[in-house]
Amino acid sequence: MTAFLLRRLLQAAFVMLAMSVLVFLGVFAIGDPVEILVSPQADQAERARIIADLGLDRPLWEQYLHFLGNALRGDLGRSFAYNEPALRLILHRLPATLELAASAMLIALVIGLPLGLFAGLPPRTLPLRVIVLVAGLCFSLPALWLARVLLDQLPGGAGPAAAAALALLALGLPAGLAAGVLPRDLPARAIMAGSILGFSLPTFWVGLLLIMVFAVQLGWLPSTGRGATVAVLGVEWSFLTADGIAHLILPALNLALFNISLMVRLVRAGVRETMLTEFVKFARAKGLSPRRIVLVHVLKAIMIPVVTVLGLEFGQTVAFSVVTESVFAWPGVGKLIVDSIYQLDRPVIVAYLMLIVLLFILINLAVDLAYSLLDPRVRLGGRA
């Protein structure tokens, strides 16, 4: 185990180094920050002084070594735009993004796991029908609401086309589901069709729709910012206040959309595969209740892919929060990085990318460790 851990750590350090070169070179190629930072009125001497201050006059490899040396001491440079250490700027904003991403993963797990489980189980069982109907209603009610809102509240007969499209969707899917409760595997197919829809929905557009319906038309939830926060351990969190949670719901749901679909597919595939295995047959022959077979034995077996994907997707979700944060004006690192790209704020971009790389490496490491705990074969095989 120690050897395994050591080897992985060494690999991680190497990848980190390789990525630091790539990121540094890549970001160096982005525009000329001097044009933005130095006022056009500055004379040649002033210009030269600023360039020298920022270290932009030295050769590239020297700048890289300087950057690397500082990075190892935890200094990733100062933001050109905010004149603040880039790392502090990012760490200050990071909790907001982590909170958003974690909420999204939680939503994906809570909604996706049961749906996938039941889509994968053999049909014609009572809980399946119940779950399918409930899921159908959960989906169709807000959609019908949206259709009604579009029809009623939008100016001058403007809504009919939109309302019709949505009503079709809202009625069609549950209708398919309801029809599916009787024939053999239609409900499962309907969930799968729904998951294709989930994969296809453009995140930012859904975000705009959520804002339009729940913030503008209904006025139930706020559309921008984090709301009231509470400081715990010196970090501000939204999820501990009612106002903060209200602010969190829409963006988290928006960000969760893709992961819900992914979870449904993953769990369904896992369940279908596992139900055919010898150990499930054995458990059945032993006379275990179906509930125990599914909730203990099958669930345990599919946890490996679920843990892997959940872990790997966490990094992707943090990265993708760039989009959601821009739509909902959520003050996290995603919004910061988009602003920094516009302002050519190199140190912030570099620091952000390095943090993302570090995050991915840590996630991969954690997933590998979780693997070796959940599946002894990985550990014993000594796989790198």
Add this chain to the structure above:
Amino acid sequence: MSGAALAPDETPLRRFLADYAASPLALLGLLLLLLIAAAAILAPWIAPQDPYDLAQLDILDGKLPPGSPAGAGFTYWLGTDDQGRDMLSGILYGLRTSLGVGAGSAVLAGIVGGALGLLAGYAGGRTDGAIMRVVDLQLSFPAILAALMILAWLGKGVANVVLALVLVEWAYYARTVRGSALAERQRDYVEAARGLALPAWRVLFRHLAPNCAPTFIIVLTMQMARAVALEATLSFLGLGVPITEPSLGLLIANGSEYMLAGQYWISFYPGLALLLTIVAVNLVGDHLRDVLNPKLQA
């Protein structure tokens, strides 16, 4: 293909078509995709107005709701944007950019990634190791961020977006194609082709490549849907296509500020068109995967 013997009059192609047609949902997806593609290609002839000919726009017609009559004698079925541009025409032209960028980048990335994957799978050894390390590195970094960085470097532009998408997507093809090339390499026909002392490129492209085609086609459709979505996202963030060639993503971004004022149609309908496009491609791809995957064919 699976081990099952073919009936005398049954060619693999016919069998594939029959398998594909077995799913009504997939047929619907294909039909939808063909319709959308036709609408995009025929946009200059079927759109009520040329949305980029400023002479045809009337600023007084700005932000009209869907169904309003236009001064020029037609109806704004999907309303107008703040410039008085017919949204239906804007969407039809936007589809051209979106589909063009999506298909173009998917095909280009497929050629680059597919060739590298074939090479890695066939050559094995150090070549394989080198190519796959780069693929691993690429796949460990989120595509959206990589694309953002590349575009921040290259600047806006249709060609730049295509290049960025190719750079972030080739690795998916390389990994998948390498997998099937590795499996195919063990087959007797490859052995036979090498026994005939055919040049390596011939074995690669004439013998190995066609047999890796099924997996390649699956990745191609999936990545095309991804490319369309990614391009829309980049354009929405303001780093994608320029304002002179707006894609659906840019149309949505332009309308987003009016959404809060209740003028939903400016970004709602382009989004619906985008959704339908991606759903259609995904439906086709999803079913192709079921049909072409030899593991699922008993």
